[in-house]
Amino acid sequence: MSSIYPTAKAENTHASLLDNQFTTGAATDIGAAWIKASFPHPVPINSVTIAPLHKDPHLWGETNGDSGSLQYSHDNGTWTTVGTIEYVPMHHQKIIVGGITAQYWRLSHDGYLGTSSFIFH
8 A cells, every 4th residue: 555544544454355244344544545455476366346434424535446447567667557446336347357367456536545455356
């Protein structure tokens, strides 16, 4: 992760991104933000499932990250955008990427960024 946003009280763990709960996940501070997944070696990915993070609405916006990007990289330096974050409260978003083989994947946004799911298929 590029940063954390302590006020959101997000778990910021691998397990919280896989538990299928909208109330657990990861959250970054404002700025050029990203949440990254790295694999030990390049793997083929057909789709990525993400979802908005629902925390205290007075402290965290459930659509923080909306209009951000799903990106992949072969070298962890040059990133290619393959999808757009389009959060709908309490709904998962499945982004079809069509069998791209890459080692590094990330959600990226120029602002607060949160997700309750980051699941690869």
